Amino acid sequence: MAGSEPLTKMQRHPSFRARKAVPGKELSPQELSPQIEARIQQLWPRFPEGRAGQALCLPVLYLAQEQFGYVDAAVVDLVAARLGLTAAHVTGVATFYFMINKARPGRYHLQVCTNIGCQLMGAYDVFERCKKRLGVENKGTSADGNVTLTEVECLAACGYGPVAQIAEREKPEIPLYFENLDAKRIDAILDALAEGRVPTELGN
Amino acid sequence: MGLFDVKIISEHFGVPEAKGLEYYERKGGYRNARKACGMAPESIAAEVQASNLRGRGGAGFPTAMKWSFVPKDADTVYLVVNADESEPGTFKDRHILFWNPHMLVEGMIIASVALKVRNAYIYIRGEMAREYQVLQAAIDEAYAKGYLGERIFGSGTSLDITVYRGLGAYICGEETALLSSLEGGRGWPRLKPPFPAVKGLWGKPTIVNNVETIANLPWILEHGGKAFADLGTGRSGGLRLVSVCGHVNKPGVYELPLTVTGRQLIDEVCGGIKGGRKVKGVIPGGVSMPVLAPDELDVPFEFDALQKDERIREVEVRPGQKFDLGGNRTLRTMAGSGGVVVMDDTTDITQAAWRIVHFFAEESCGQCTPCREGTGWLAQVAHRIAFDHGRAGDVDLLASIADGIAGNTICALGDAAAWPTLAFLTKYRDEFEAKVRNAHRPKGAA
The missing domain is CATH 3.40.30.10 (Glutaredoxin)
Known part of the structure; x- marks a missing residue:
């Protein structure tokens, strides 16, 4: 996300404000890794018709965190777009669970x-x-x-x-x-x- | 064989190759899953009914009765295994997942045949990364052998098992919160009824059972429900995994008869209290459960006994006023999750009580006001008592907040914070009052 663009409403959410100060912001994600894509393909049929997208919200968020180290607004957007969910829903999930890092942790x-x-x-x-x-x-x-x-x-x-x-x-x-x-x-x-x-x- | 020699689940704990399918099958594993695939669902349910198996997750609800709530004409039924073990003091399911994953898988096949399940899920705690890997490897092995997937064991039964990882939320161990989480949302509990057995995952009938409950099924099918019931006592069948932590010489996970008392557990099983000191308090079933004082330890750690035995004092809101559990019932304690926390006479009970309510304040999901606000308030007041800043009236305030939470929330987390608070106050009130009396006060304060 280029720095000059105005922030969307979701990106102004207090949970994600800290994002701007996070070191390594230049790593802002462009796409989910092929491994995540493979895992989505593998798990998708395990859930009922029309339910898989939402059901995969937790697994994909976790895998995305493995890829990027943390989950910020940009990662939320990626996950939401891939699974057909609203960014609001994915934000709600990401902020509920303790194991999702909102900022980049140490090594x-x-x-x-x-x-x-x-x-x-x-x-x-x-x-x-x-x-x-x-x-x-x-x-x-x-x-x-x-x-x-x-x-x-x-x-x-x-x-x-x-x-x-x-x-x-x-x-x-x-x-x-x-x-x-x-x-x-x-x-x-x-x-x-x-x-x-x-x-x-x-x-x- | 001695009292503690019979083992159903824990026999192969600690044997590295026990994780593998080859070892498990050599010891007779999957024989009963194969047998189940040729059995009528009703006859499996009948064995479970005869076994007096009760849920090992916390409530001790009879498993066969839970199963019987599934509507007979249901087109889709889900089985969900609750492996979200996070009740402080409890670490037994982690042992099953790590040392004996195939026993869980075999139990799930048996339960799935009995309940006519096509898709089963295991919801495992996110923190348990190692256990997840072991479990997933076991499931992959079972798929490769044709024990899972299409037409298992060459029978007409098909079953898929999917492992779903949590992301760190205690509340997801509550069955309806678990379902909300498994559907891909926040782990928010739902009102009951409808119970999950009628309306659960994606609105379909769903049975949520604990890991240990399911792991008992192969043995029940092998030896018959009656043999399992005979191992137990009264209305509770089988043995029980108990995890013991705190000030004992030999903490760990033990599979024991239900007749074992608290004192036997400490002295005979766990080698007594560290340093030869004296016991001060014992939490019998995870920190949600009311604590037992030293003179209450001769009661068997069994579901009914811990609830009803009159040697255990009733929990009070204030001296002389019994806590009302609803329907004119009083509260003594419960067997809970089998997580036993032993505290010796050097323990500061007020600090232990604070740490417990602090935990519930951290883990409250925030849906219900009495719990969201109440647990935080409890933690605040308990903290100032425990760390020498208590104020006059704080002890009564603590009791009043706890009493205001209990029974007024969607799920049991509110009760889980209130009950131990009231029990600590009932049994160690003097200590709380002494702490407040001796608190550091700013100059000039009363």
Whole structure:
């Protein structure tokens, strides 16, 4: 989308205002990848006549996020056009679900659970340590753009808490779980991320 | 065999090759799916009826009864497996999906024959990326073998199973919200009735069952409904997966008889409380459920017992005034999702209570005002009590907000926030009051 064009009504929606400040805006999408197209073709017949377009809204949004890293107004327009939905509907869906990033996250997305099972085992100490070391608040990205830190709700690994999950921008499909975290283990994880790698040896 | 030796679902947990079709079939897998394809739907339903199988997702509703609500003349029926496990404290379905995906697929084939389903869906939590890959691989294997797709096992039955990934919303574990999400919209719950069994996915009759519920079906068909009922107690058949977290020596997922009490679970199954400390409170079925105090742990963790046993105190709105569950019923607690949270005597109950209501405030879908506004207010008040800024009257305020939410919303999320709040206040009121009394106050304040 060229910068000089006036914004459409949807693009003026508060959820998408931040888009202008997002680094990497030049990557604004032109089209969905052939992989997404193939997946649409594969899934389309699994839904009843006339329902597939809407039913595919979640899967395609997620795949588009894998392709572009986040979902902004331009991605919404692409998804809506491909599935025959209104941009309003797709925006409604995209803003409802927690896993859709409205802005581009860091290279690594570190998600720390602080819910009850993890809280009892010291998750807030782990989370505070992450905040301090990265110099960010919840949902913030470190100054070098390397790590985005998010406090998340239960990851269904309560017996092995505190638990964190790391998603890597280049490999969004396989986030790793890191269990039984304490100061030492989270330090090792943060060190590895700073070196530019996910410490798979610590995960499972 | 000892009390804890019988296993239906968890026998192969931890065996890496158990994920594969070859291993599963070598252990007798898919035999019962094949058998089901040659059976009359009614006779499968009759076995399930005889088994006393109750839904393992939270409500404990009898599975056969749920199935019986599908109109007999329905032209299209959908089966949806609820794999959106996100109730804090619960991590049992994740184990089934990861270690035993074929058992779920086989159970789905059996249920689909019984319900005359052509298209079935599995709605899996978005965060469970690994489990999704394992499950999808298992389904692909089953397709390659002709166990799914057109004319499965060479019979007249055809079945497609599609895995649908959620995108991170606790509310989508509620069955009508799940259907809204699966249709490609926001995960907003719908009013019941009509129940999904009558009017569900795209307006068609739809059965939504939990992963563990469905995974029990192959065993039921193999050994007969009666054998399953005999494993259980009273009106509840079979065994149950229980996930235990918190301050125990051996947290994890265990498949146990329904007669096991809270105390046995902690001491005999989970090796006692960490560091030899004492138990302070136990949440028996995910954080939506009222907490149990140490003197209430000799009750079996079974659906009916947890609701009715008089050794468990009734939840109160304020001292002496019992909480009204509607229809003159009182609330003790419930078996819920089998997620057991154990808290030892070093736990600050007010902080645990705050974290729980904070969760519900985060996850409220926003449709109903009492829940949208109420959960946020609960979290705010609970936070200031827990972190030493409580004000006079806050404890009663908390109870009054919770009582105002309960029963006044479309789905159970409002209740799920209100019930534990009231239970914490009923059983640990002194602690909340002490926190308020000792709160840091600005100079000059009362």
